[in-house]
Amino acid sequence: MGEPLLEIRGISKSFGSVAANVDIGFAVAAGEILGLIGPNGAGKSSLFNIIAGEIAPDRGEIRFAGQEIAGIGAVACARLGIGRTFQVVRSFDSMTVLENVMVGAFLRARRSAAAMARAGEVIEFCGLTTRRDVPAHSLSPPEKRRLEIARALATRPRLLLLDEMLTGLTPTEAQAGMRLVRDIRAQGITIIMVEHVMEVLLPLIDRAVVLNLGRKLLEGAPAEIVRHPEVIRAYLGDRYGG
Amino acid sequence: MAGAVRGTLVARRRRELWLGIVVLVVLAALPFGVGNAYLRGLIVLTLLYAGLSQAWNILGGYCGQISLGHALYFGIGAYTSTLLFTRLGISPLLGMFAGGGLAGFAAFLVGLPCFRLSGHYYAIATLVIGMMAALLAANWDFINAAQGITIPFHGESWANLAFRTAILPFHYVMLAYAALIWFVAWLIEGSRWGFFWRAVKDDVAAARSLGVSIYPSKLAAAAISGAATGIGGALYAQYIGFIDPDSTLDLSLSVLIALPAVVGGIGTLWGPLLGAAVLIPVQQLSVAWLGSAAGGIDLMVYGALIMALALARPEGLVSFFHIRASRGATGHG
Ligand SMILES: Nc1ncnc2c1ncn2[C@@H]1O[C@H](COP(=O)(O)OP(=O)(O)O)[C@@H](O)[C@H]1O
Ligand SMILES: [Mg+2]
Numbered sequence: 387m388g389e390p391l392l393e394i395r396g397i398s399k400s401f402g403s404v405a406a407n408v409d410i411g412f413a414v415a416a417g418e419i420l421g422l423i424g425p426n427g428a429g430k431s432s433l434f435n436i437i438a439g440e441i442a443p444d445r446g447e448i449r450f451a452g453q454e455i456a457g458i459g460a461v462a463c464a465r466l467g468i469g470r471t472f473q474v475v476r477s478f479d480s481m482t483v484l485e486n487v488m489v490g491a492f493l494r495a496r497r498s499a500a501a502m503a504r505a506g507e508v509i510e511f512c513g514l515t516t517r518r519d520v521p522a523h524s525l526s527p528p529e530k531r532r533l534e535i536a537r538a539l540a541t542r543p544r545l546l547l548l549d550e551m552l553t554g555l556t557p558t559e560a561q562a563g564m565r566l567v568r569d570i571r572a573q574g575i576t577i578i579m580v581e582h583v584m585e586v587l588l589p590l591i592d593r594a595v596v597l598n599l600g601r602k603l604l605e606g607a608p609a610e611i612v613r614h615p616e617v618i619r620a621y622l623g624d625r626y627g628g
Numbered sequence: 629m630a631g632a633v634r635g636t637l638v639a640r641r642r643r644e645l646w647l648g649i650v651v652l653v654v655l656a657a658l659p660f661g662v663g664n665a666y667l668r669g670l671i672v673l674t675l676l677y678a679g680l681s682q683a684w685n686i687l688g689g690y691c692g693q694i695s696l697g698h699a700l701y702f703g704i705g706a707y708t709s710t711l712l713f714t715r716l717g718i719s720p721l722l723g724m725f726a727g728g729g730l731a732g733f734a735a736f737l738v739g740l741p742c743f744r745l746s747g748h749y750y751a752i753a754t755l756v757i758g759m760m761a762a763l764l765a766a767n768w769d770f771i772n773a774a775q776g777i778t779i780p781f782h783g784e785s786w787a788n789l790a791f792r793t794a795i796l797p798f799h800y801v802m803l804a805y806a807a808l809i810w811f812v813a814w815l816i817e818g819s820r821w822g823f824f825w826r827a828v829k830d831d832v833a834a835a836r837s838l839g840v841s842i843y844p845s846k847l848a849a850a851a852i853s854g855a856a857t858g859i860g861g862a863l864y865a866q867y868i869g870f871i872d873p874d875s876t877l878d879l880s881l882s883v884l885i886a887l888p889a890v891v892g893g894i895g896t897l898w899g900p901l902l903g904a905a906v907l908i909p910v911q912q913l914s915v916a917w918l919g920s921a922a923g924g925i926d927l928m929v930y931g932a933l934i935m936a937l938a939l940a941r942p943e944g945l946v947s948f949f950h951i952r953a954s955r956g957a958t959g960h961g
Binding site: 485 | 636637638668818819820823824827828830831833834835836837838839840841895
């Protein structure tokens, strides 16, 4: 394996007295689907925001495609090829689906005809073609998740960060969502997925990193993860409100 | 598939442009159906405000940055072209672009610190800056302070944009202005910048995640909006023939510039014109009937009307015409 696409080292971030991330480090190979697992409040979204440049870490390094990116900001990260979705969906509600996705496409396209063509491709890829000209606010929650993914894909990312995209979906919708993730990977895009429900993620991912209380608990193949006593304890602890 | 993708959005934009051309023709013919000089004057003022409010809408409607200080850019445009004409003999035809440029630059400068502020603080900061500018102008001798400047009249002239006896030329001057700013807004709607600005308005974090730089987007929108407002100020100065801080820099003017877009439909192509067509005649008539000396009763009438409109139509007057759009929104399945 050559140099990983993403390598993070010693990332720490506190919000006031809350240590959201403590000394986190791992690497993601190009073409991989990495699961980032952990109970609520484990620091998954915080870490996503740091990788995507939305917030700066207090300490630590992030190398993406051979470049140091910690603290360079979300706009620069997007330009370098990091796309993302948000745990709480953020659609541009005064625009149609097509217009939403065109915003992403305009990152690489100057002319609106080119942006429109690119947006049309991704919308079709994400299965939203029938909803192309409706206002984004009229979409159902699973459609909004797809819209966020389409918008991020329109920027032609090399790395895609998906924050709880399967949460709250019916089993059928989740199946469709997992197919979409596999299709995205088949395009050569590396993916990090956050999910706090571990079961849905395991069949999909190549490797998992488990966070708990801001720290990395362990990382490994899905089969190793589920057998690990600390993972079981962390999840049971969460479930019974310990 | 690509053809179908181009379909609706391109078709919608083309329809808007055709509608714009039809409205332009109708408005150009309007004076021939209106003989009354007072009414003609009212129409001229309405067209001016349609343009000014569209200029405001570029920043407030498309980029979501609510300015309550646009009188500053109006005043800079008015004073620049007037001073260039009265002191240096430069035609207002050129002066209005100098005024527009300076006003755009001023809007950029105001944005530099103020766009660092979040949310409603931008509105408050522009309000304060606008009021301070009005105060300074009223005490600045170089521009005749509170006395104001009368534009000397050397006869009817297109070269100097000067007409006293006929309102008709100003009808076409203001119509050209309103049409120009409308067209700029139409161009912005379909452009990369326009998409970025609307993204900034709707959700900054999502916009950033797609590579949209928030601060430069706001600055660009402010500069264009300010420049367009400044040109309107210069045209107003030529129309009235006299400017002073009260008539070109006052807070009430900032409100009057913003309101047509807000009432007509913020962030829409037709909102400012519709809003101006309703608000400006009402405002002028209430001033004429009740008198501006009547302790601000005209403002109360005006305010009551705006409240009624806002309650009846929160999305603005354009929503009366949105049968087509709402059918598109619900017409799936
Ligand atoms: N932007 C933020 N501002 C303040 N506190 C935050 C922020 N992001 C995360 N936190 C805090 O950090 C901790 C981890 O949160 P988060 O990263 O959202 O966890 P997860 O996504 O794993 O559920 C929580 O205590 C949360 O309140
Ligand atoms: Mg989270």
